[in-house]
Amino acid sequence: MVSKENPRPGGRSARVQAAVHQAVRDMLAGMNRADVTIPLIAQRANVTPSTIYRRWGDLQELLADVAASRLQPETEPPKTGSARNDLQAWAEQYADEMSSGAGRQMIRDVLAVSDTANAEKCCIYTQQQLRVLVARADERGEAFPTLTELMDYVVSPIMYRILFDQVPSNDCVRGLISRVMPENTD
Amino acid sequence: MVSKENPRPGGRSARVQAAVHQAVRDMLAGMNRADVTIPLIAQRANVTPSTIYRRWGDLQELLADVAASRLQPETEPPKTGSARNDLQAWAEQYADEMSSGAGRQMIRDVLAVSDTANAEKCCIYTQQQLRVLVARADERGEAFPTLTELMDYVVSPIMYRILFDQVPSNDCVRGLISRVMPENTD
DNA sequence: AACTAAAAGCAAATAATTTGCGTTAGCGCG
DNA sequence: CGCGCTAACGCAAATTATTTGCTTTTAGTT
Structure with missing residues (x-):
């Protein structure tokens, strides 16, 4: 139900999370949002749907997880002089x-x-x-x-x-x- | 997909809308949100699920419609003297x-x-x-x-x-x- | 290297959603 | 007032998504 924050990097759990996140990002970029479903995400990420259901619960929670990670800024605010x-x-x-x-x-x-x-x-x-x-x-x-x-x-x-x-x-x-x-x- | 704003009052459409809204309000009050489904709402409102799917599209849109109507204030701000x-x-x-x-x-x-x-x-x-x-x-x-x-x-x-x-x-x-x-x- | 626990795969069972088609209710018109 | 006309609804079959029990894999530990 809850996405693990810190699955040890390199572990299987982390690889699945990365693959699923990537699949979601790709699909959100390329298709109508209403057509993004868990079975499709699973197929693209090469995992079974039940893995996603067990880890995230439902589509909304998965999307929320992906969105939050994308909303994290990767750089400091630029310096402009004042x-x-x-x-x-x-x-x-x-x-x-x-x-x-x-x-x-x-x-x-x-x-x-x-x-x-x-x-x-x-x-x-x-x-x-x-x-x-x-x-x-x-x-x-x-x-x-x-x-x-x-x-x-x-x-x-x-x-x-x-x-x-x-x-x-x-x-x-x-x-x-x-x-x-x-x-x-x- | 979109809830009709002004189905003429008294018409069949209006009765269905009222029954569905009421069912949603009752269910949100009395049960776990995750257990509220369209088939259940339909049963309580005495309509078929397909009616709800055709009118609102999915659960989220129905909930949004009900929520917006509940967020409308029914009274003016009270007077206090200043x-x-x-x-x-x-x-x-x-x-x-x-x-x-x-x-x-x-x-x-x-x-x-x-x-x-x-x-x-x-x-x-x-x-x-x-x-x-x-x-x-x-x-x-x-x-x-x-x-x-x-x-x-x-x-x-x-x-x-x-x-x-x-x-x-x-x-x-x-x-x-x-x-x-x-x-x-x- | 074997052990263990957590996570993933698989597949069957259940539940939700979509859809085609027939029916009904409300509305306008004669 | 009654006669269509149309939009909305009901019904049920087909499709799709979700849940779940069980097995298998994997990474970490001893």
Whole structure:
């Protein structure tokens, strides 16, 4: 029912997980989402359906697992010269990625299952990125919002709009940032 | 695939919809969510499964439809004497309802399907409620945030926390409101 | 190298979903 | 008022997905 977090690397369990994840990613990229089924995934990953059912429970949990792992950023926020610009660049990229069809779908997948572990992971990933920005500003002695302020007044409005309303424009994102960093005119 | 919005009241279609919605509500209240299936719902609603499949497509879409209709508020925000207190009372109730197990599940159901119509409905419902508060403050000449500010800095953080993080405490909600209404000390 | 426990494969049984076709109910029209 | 017309429903057979008991494989341990 629950995907193992740390099956020892190289073990059989890890190989199956990798094959299944890869199969899901391939299929999501190449076909209608409604046509992605566990038997098909199993066939592509060269495992039997019952293996998937036993490990993940159902399609939604598998999709949530895959989506959460794809939502983990692999790089630090790029440096642009100022904390403010770092934040702006990061926020715009975050909004773009999450607003895209694939991004929105991954968020949905993560939220669809009742187990909240995957959603919490997304939140933690975002906070990790923001903490880097906060630390950089701190090192330089630049004024900067707290992590909580960034989550509440930049990340949350972006995510709400993506999920419930219209996807935020770059102007919208810039406006949110101006609100938490009013000292710089921009 | 798509639930009819306005089957003429009294028609057969409307009766089936009402019976199915009722069956879903009853079952969600009384049993494990994972055990709620379309054949069971059909049995309880006295329709055949194929009727449900043809009208709603699959379980997720049906649940999303039911959840959206349950998320529509049936009353105006209560009056408390001041615009600020109205807002605070409304926000606390909103946070409570959405944070509850049933509330969280309904939001999840609404977000789970790729059709965004139901999610947009939720956003509209919230904005309708907030517009009432804005209009009241306007009538009285009290200073008050705009609708957009309320959505961005009160509703969005509450919803983000519910979906991705920990459910917000009343203190947290009050803090968010203080931020958009700093003129009153409270 | 044999042992063990966890995970995977296999296949039969069960359950859900799809679909073709006949039937019914509500609606407009004469 | 009654006569079609159409959209929606019921029914049942066919298909597909899911569950489950049992066996086999595998990686780690002694």
